[in-house]
Amino acid sequence: MGNNYITKVAKKLANLQLAISFLFIIGIIIAIGTIIEQDQSLSFYKENYPENNPMFGFLTWKIITFLNLDQIYTAWWFLVLLLLFASSLIACTFTTQIPSIKTFKLWKFYNRPERVKKLNISESINNGLFNTLAYQCNDNRYHFFRQQKKGYAYSGLLGRVAPAIVHASIVFLLLGSTLGSFSGFTAQEIVPRGEISHIQNLTKFGNFSYIPQKTSFRVNDFWITYTKDLKTDQFYSDLSLLSEDGKEIKRKTIFVNEPLIFNDMVFYQTDWDIVGMKLRLPTQEVFQLPLKKITKGGRKFWFGSLTIDKSNDKKISILVNDLKGKISIYDSKGILLGESLIGNSVTIENNVSVQFIEFLTSTGLQIKSDPGIQTVYLAFLLLMLSIYVSFFTYSQIWLLETRAKIVVGGKSNRAVLFFQQEFRKILKRAEKVLP
Numbered sequence: 001m002g003n004n005y006i007t008k009v010a011k012k013l014a015n016l017q018l019a020i021s022f023l024f025i026i027g028i029i030i031a032i033g034t035i036i037e038q039d040q041s042l043s044f045y046k047e048n049y050p051e052n053n054p055m056f057g058f059l060t061w062k063i064i065t066f067l068n069l070d071q072i073y074t075a076w077w078f079l080v081l082l083l084l085f086a087s088s089l090i091a092c093t094f095t096t097q098i099p100s101i102k103t104f105k106l107w108k109f110y111n112r113p114e115r116v117k118k119l120n121i122s123e124s125i126n127n128g129l130f131n132t133l134a135y136q137c138n139d140n141r142y143h144f145f146r147q148q149k150k151g152y153a154y155s156g157l158l159g160r161v162a163p164a165i166v167h168a169s170i171v172f173l174l175l176g177s178t179l180g181s182f183s184g185f186t187a188q189e190i191v192p193r194g195e196i197s198h199i200q201n202l203t204k205f206g207n208f209s210y211i212p213q214k215t216s217f218r219v220n221d222f223w224i225t226y227t228k229d230l231k232t233d234q235f236y237s238d239l240s241l242l243s244e245d246g247k248e249i250k251r252k253t254i255f256v257n258e259p260l261i262f263n264d265m266v267f268y269q270t271d272w273d274i275v276g277m278k279l280r281l282p283t284q285e286v287f288q289l290p291l292k293k294i295t296k297g298g299r300k301f302w303f304g305s306l307t308i309d310k311s312n313d314k315k316i317s318i319l320v321n322d323l324k325g326k327i328s329i330y331d332s333k334g335i336l337l338g339e340s341l342i343g344n345s346v347t348i349e350n351n352v353s354v355q356f357i358e359f360l361t362s363t364g365l366q367i368k369s370d371p372g373i374q375t376v377y378l379a380f381l382l383l384m385l386s387i388y389v390s391f392f393t394y395s396q397i398w399l400l401e402t403r404a405k406i407v408v409g410g411k412s413n414r415a416v417l418f419f420q421q422e423f424r425k426i427l428k429r430a431e432k433v434l435p
Helices: 002-013 016-035 042-048 061-066 076-105 113-117 130-139 157-183 373-389 416-431
Strands: 121-126 143-147 150-155 185-192 202-205 216-226 232-242 248-255 260-262 265-280 286-290 292-296 299-309 314-320 326-331 336-341 345-347 353-369 395-401 405-412
Touching: 002 076, 016 076, 042 061, 076 157, 113 395, 113 405, 121 416, 130 143, 130 150, 130 395, 130 405, 130 416, 157 373, 185 216, 185 265, 216 265, 216 353, 232 260, 232 265, 232 353, 248 260, 248 265, 265 299, 265 314, 286 299, 336 345, 395 416, 405 416
Parallel strands: none
Antiparallel strands: 121 405, 143 150, 150 395, 185 202, 185 353, 216 232, 232 248, 260 265, 265 286, 265 353, 292 299, 299 314, 314 326, 326 336, 345 353, 395 405
C-alpha cells in the first residue's frame, strides 16, 4: 500500500506541465527579487516603500516584510517551492527517464515486413546477406542483436541520457544555492596597514552560517600602481592568515580579480582609504595626523589640520588627492603655502619645518564564504556535459528476412539526413559482397 501511494504521488509530480508551472512561478519570484532590494534594514524599506505613497498603488514596507519579500531567497515558502520543483524533476527522472533508457536497451524485433516498411527509411536487399549486414552494423558502432530471421541494432544510447543529466544538474544547482544562502556569509572590513583583524562586520549571513573566529588576518602592506598618465592602475594588499596562536597559515598578495582562497573563505580586494599620515615636527617628535576623506563631484580627497603654534593658535591644512605622494599645504585662510612629497620636508610660517614621513593607509576587503559553491560548480559541469551528450544521435535499424528478400528499415531521433546516408552506406557495403 505504501509503495503504491508513493508511486502515485511520484507520477503526479513527474507531470511536465506541473514542472513548467513551478519553473514559471520561480522565475516570476526571482524577477520580483531583482526589483525589491534584498537584505536591507527595516528603516530602508520604511523610507523607500512608505505607506502614504505605496509603489504600484499597494506595495508598502508592511507587505514586503510580512511576505518576506525583503528576504525572498531564504523565505520558507520559496524553499518549499524549490523543494516541489526539485521533487518534480527527481520523480520525472526515476519514473520516466530512467525506465525509458532501460526500454531503449531492450531488443525490439519486428515480425511483419509491413512494420519495417513504415519506418522513416526502408530498403529490400537479397537474401543471404543477413550476417554481412550484422557485421556492417557492428562496424558502424551499432549494437546488433539477432533472433532467428529477425535483427535489431541501435546506436547512440548515450544521447538518451542527456535529459536525466539536465535534471540532475538543476537539482544540484538548487541544492548548492540553497546551502549557500543558509550557510554562507559576506563581510566587509576596512583594515589599516600593519593591523590584525577578525571577521566581524557582517553584511549578509544565513540562519546556519558559521563565522570562524579562530582565524585572523593581518594586512602586511598596501600599495597602488599608476598608469603613465597618473591614473590608478591597480591596488594591492599583502595579506597573511593567522592561526589561533598567531602563526602564519597562508600569505598572498591580492588585487582586484585575484583573491586569497582558504578553505571556504575568499578574500577579495574591494577598496582602499587613507586614514592619516606620519609627520616629524621641529621637535623631532613623530606625530600621526588623522585625515578625513571627502567625496565631491565623483572625486575624493583627504583633509587634515595641524596646529603649528599653540601660542597664537596658528593652524595649517593639509590636502592629499591620492597616494602618488603629492601634498598641498594651506594656511588658515586657504592660501597655498607650498607643496611637498612623502619623504620630503617643507618650511612654512616662522621657519617651521615639517617632514612628511609616510601615509597611513587601510585596505577594503570583502570576505565571502559559500559552502554550496562546489555543488553549484558540479551542477554547471553536469549541464555542460549534458549539452555535449545531447549531440549523440540515437538511431535504430531493423532487419526481417522473408522468403524473397531481406527487409531493412531504420529511424533516428535527429540528424535524419546523416542517418539516411549512413543507412544506405551500410546496405551498399553489404551488397558488394555478392559476386
